[in-house]
Each structure stands twice: as structure tokens, then as C-alpha cells.
Amino acid sequence: MSELLIEARGLGKAYPKVHRSGDRLRALGRLLFRGEDGDRISVLRDVDLEVRRGESLGLIGANGAGKSTLLKLITGVLTPSSGSVRVRGKVGALLELGAGFHPEYSGRDNIAMAAALHGLDGAELRRRLPEIIAFADIGDYIDEPVKHYSSGMVVRLGFAVIASLKPDLLVTDEVLAVGDESFQKKCVRWMQDYLDGGGTLILVSHSMYHVQKLCRHACWLRDGEVAMTGDVFDVTQAYLAWHERKSAPQETSPNPDRRNVEFSVLDMSLDGQTGEQPVLLGQGEPLEVRCRIRSREDRMPSVAIGVTRADGTPVYGVSTDMDGHHPQRLAAGEYACRLVFDALPLLPGSYTVRVHPLDPEGVRVFDTMERTLTVRGATREFGLVRLAHRWDTLPGEARHE
């Protein structure tokens, strides 16, 4: 078992009820002379949490469930009202948009302050400053006051500082979603590298996609209490199911535009699973992709199937017309095809499988349907796929042994 970085026991937080100005004075008196205070509203109760080095924990829950409060307790911004939390190692927190940044000061000054707040001294800062500025990549804005920044730039700056700190524990929430596509990719890539390098992550997110992509464990908070902890897929599925039950009557109708285009995807399945839930697959296991295509004029479509990494990096794509294969005609205007990978060589990670119907010439894309695929496994290989390989000795070099 690796080192315990966070250990919370019976952690709770309650805020004092302060309605009238007299309450503040009374609270002050109680705190000063008796060391306790009175009426409280509890926002977090009895949270037990353990995070070990190298773990990645997703914190999920509805608004007001106490996620931010828990993070603030972990980062030491808040003091627990009950129980205890112990944190070892250097914590890098990126909690709210521009937290800790002073709007009147330039990006450069704010980097200096943020670095000092995270315990970097002047010499260390000078050494890392070029790296931080390069990562933030906001050009000449670095010398402008932060109040003139777009929210994306603020996030870039904040993330650049945290990234340079190489913290033992990274605590972050969805601020990353504010960045543009390229910056998000950069962040996700950085986080994956960070996790691969043994970093520990706590991520608060409403995007199950992000949580599943980056975290192996999850903790679901409901009304200030831990509803469930465990494997990320179990917890997120339970959480989504709870949400679905809450908003049951809302049935999403298929996009009306879909019915009018020449070719559209009726459905697709990965290993026979059709739901929105990601499909789990062990490394090197077979994968079967099935899809049904509707053809308005009953012309035979061409079908392209592609796999991308969750951050959008293409891995592989192939279409029926490339291989000279023809989809099966099931009924009038309905075609199907089935693509089998006997041993999918993808490395562990989260991927997206996309199905696109094309015109028979294989030129125009008409529709897209996608499913998430998660490949699980324990390997330290780099990249996206395992390339067939073997290690060998150099011919004629054996005498050096």
C-alpha cells in the first residue's frame, strides 16, 4: 500500500447561523471566552476519506452537496467543525476561476504571489517563470492587469502556476472547462502525464466523462454525506441512475433533422451494449461494433468507423468502401454492419468509437453517433496502442557480454 496522503475521519463542517448583527457579537464573545459557538447549519457530516499516493479520486454530487466545502477542508482554507483531516505533501489547488488572483495586478505579479502562496521562494520562482509563462501561453497579456483577461486566460494562468509546482496532490474542479479546445487538451494531457508519473488527483466535476477519464475512484456526496465510494464506474453509474430517477419523465426525442438527411445512424452498440454508459474492456480483448443505418432513398451507404482518444486524438479509422465491404440490407431503407476487432491493441484509457454513414462514394459524412469505450489494464507503456514488437540481441554483438 502506498503512502496515505489524505486521511479524513468523521469530517464535518457547520456554518454559524448569523442573521442579525447582534449574532456576530455574541458569536465573537462565545469564541473568545468559551471557545465554542452556538446555532449552526451543517453542510458536511461524517465524511471518512482516504486517498493514497498515486490515486485519482473523482468527487461528484449535485449542487450544494458539499463538494467545494470538502475540498476547502482538504486544502486548509476551512477549519473542520468536527472530525479531522490530515494531509501530507504539497497540495496544489485550482478551485475557482481566478482564486487568489488580484484583478489590479499583472499576470506576472500574480504568478509571483501565487508562487509565494504555494511556498516557492524568489530564486525558485525565477527558475520556473519562463516555463509557467510558456505553459500559460497568453502572449503579451502576461504584463496586463488580470482584470483585462478573458476567463479562459485566467484559467490558463492559474493552471500554468499549478502545473509548474508539481504538487504531490492536485485538487481541481471544472475551471478547466473554461479554457478553449487546445488548452483543455493541453491540461488533460498534462493531468494524464501527471497521473502516469505517480501524481495524486482529486477532481470535482459534473462531467462524468471527465471523471471517468481521469479518475479510478470516485466519491459521491449527497446532502453533505458520503453516499457511495469506490470504483469510478460503479459510483458514476449509481450517481447517473439517481439523476435519471430524479428526472424520469424527460424523454429525449431523436433530432428531427436526423430523419431528413439522406443517411442517418439508427443505433450502434459496442459488444452488444447500446446505452450511454461507457463500455468496459480489458486490454487486448475483442471488440464488436454494430450499427444500423437508415437510408432515405434506400441507397446503400458506406459506413466509416473510427476510434479516437478521449481528448480527440484520432487512433484509427476505416470505412466499408476502403475494404470493399458492403453493409447488409435488413429492410427497405435500413442497412447494418458489424465490425470486429479480434484483439483490440488499445492501451488502457478512455476512447470514443464513432460511426459515420457516408454516401456510397465514401465522400460525404452525413451523421455521427459515438459511444465511450474504456480500456482497463495495468501497464506502463506509453502511447495509444500496443505495437507488435519483440526485444532482441544485436547480431554479432554477443561477445561484449
Next chain:
Amino acid sequence: MNAMSSTTLTLRFLQREFRERFTGSLSGSAWALLQPLLQLGVYSFVFVHVFKARIPGADAPGYVPFLVTALWPWTAFSEAVLRSTTVIQNNAALIGKVALPREVLVFASVCTSFAVHVAGFVAILLVLRVGNAGIALGGLPLALMSYVPLFALALGISLACAAVQVFVRDLAQLLVQLLPLMMFGAPVFYDRALLPPAVQPWLSLNPFTFYADAFRVTLLHHGSVAWSSVAIAVAVAALVLVAGIGVFRRLDAHFEDFL
């Protein structure tokens, strides 16, 4: 957080404080010297030319050096307390989001006030010396040493006030009223010897009385300070500092709940 990074953090906050005070105002850093100079000009006009104030005794200095030696330290002290009282409240956004040793904020604020006004003090003493106003510059090291307990006193009061201000927002307004009372209750504008003998001992209850006397003894050789009162002043400053730290530590954990 280790001591080293705390130092870096303190330096950064000091840097920020200085810039906040001087880059926002029109005359920049000159304001630090200008404002007490103007104040001094007004006071010396009122007291020397309107009230014709006199300092008793044959070897008594002129009124301007007499005023300078006590008014400047007072300005450092009162400004430190006034500004630091709201420093936690003003940094609520930072405190709510980043874990940091909050006393650093108060410390940086008090340091800035003292740095500005001690520098101004030395500058004006030199100006007065050039103008031949009977300043004994040999007493300067001792005078500067008197700033140490004064700083401790200001820091202790500031820590307590900054913490209490989080809970009771009227404190800052109250201080604006109370600090002038403390000033007039100490021999800043007048000499203690001018008061009726029955009143004189009561002035010693005011912590600033010692400093007004001490600065005049060291720099003007005016009046006298007993060694016992030095000991008492240092003890009081130390006690106030310890009490201030105590109050601050006690309330520190609850700032977020009330900010």
C-alpha cells in the same frame, strides 16, 4: 508551510502593500512624506502662530522639533492600527480560496506603515538638523530602538483588531474615533509639565505617553524617562503582542464563517 516560504510570502505582501499605497495615488511615493509634512505645517501654524504655544524650561526646543519627535511615531502607530484592522476583511476573497497564514497579512500591513513613517521620520530629522533646530542626531540609534516596542505594541493591537473586525464590522469606525482620543491623551502636542500636577501621573496610563517622552529625551534631551518606565513599556508591548497573537489564533479558524 516552512519559515522560508513564509518569509517569501511576507515579502510579496509587503511589496504589494507598498505598491497599493503608492502607485494608486497621484504623487506616488512622495505622498508618504508630503502628507505628514502638510500635517506638520498645519499643526505648527496653529500652535506656534495662533495659540503661541511654548515649551517650558530654559533649554526647551522650538515647538516644531518638539512636535515632530512625537507626532511622527504616533502617525506610524495609528496608521498601522487603522490600516491593519481592515486587512483581513479586505482580503476576504483571498482568504476564502487559498490557504495561507493570515497573520502575514496583518504583519505586512503594520510593517509597511512603520517602514514609510520611520523613513519619513529620519528624513525630516535630517532636514531639521540642517535647519539647525537642535536635534541631537547622536540619539538617533536609541530613538530607532524605541520603535521596536512601539512596533510590537502596534502589531499586537492590530492582530486583535483585525481578527475582531471580521466579526464586528463597526470596530474600524470606532477606532477612527478612539485613536485621536489616545493621541490627545498622550503628550504629543503639549508638554506633560504644562498640565496640573494632579493630572500628570494619569498620562502614564496611556501606552503612547512613554514613547512621546522617550523620543524627546533621546533626540531633544528634553524631559526625562525613568529606566523603570522603559521596562514597563517593553513589558506592556510584549504582553499586548502576546495577547494579540492569542486573540488572532483563537479567531483565525472561524474567519471564513463570518467573512
